[in-house]
Amino acid sequence: MQVDFSGVDNIEDLRSVPAGEYLCRVAEVRESDSPAGHRRWGMRWEVVRGDFVGRTACWDSLHWSERGLPRAKYVLQVLGLEATGEVEVDPRDLEDRLALVTCAGEEREDPVTGIRRLMNRVPFAGYKPAPDRNGDA
Helix, strand or coil: CCCCCCCCCCCCHHHHHHCCEEEEEEEEEEEEEEECCCEEEEEEEEEECCCCCCCCCEEEEECCCCCHHHHHHHHHHHHCCCCCCCCCCCCCHCCCCEEEEEEEEEEEEEECCCEEEEEECCCCCCCCEEECCCCCC
């Protein structure tokens, strides 16, 4: 078989929605440890309104380290969770919570394979409270 790869870029597009702002729900939370050794929660944001309903807008993480706590506090507050003083929070508390999520395109290169990947990421302050907690405008 003869194949011409001269017009094929060495890039993998992992985005299921274009960059923009979407009303999303936390569809899933995965707990793991970061390479630095602290706990982190990976959140999968699913679009709940518009042309891309049901698609994953992006993944984002909350890092439970001293450096990550300001953003974790901000995200919890946007989601309507208590984040003042000492609180007990569980990953399941985030599930099905709504927010307006800003997705920005990002390109990264895998250092091992050299493959470039396009994905969506959420900027540091890329969350806003949902129009109301039920997602109604």
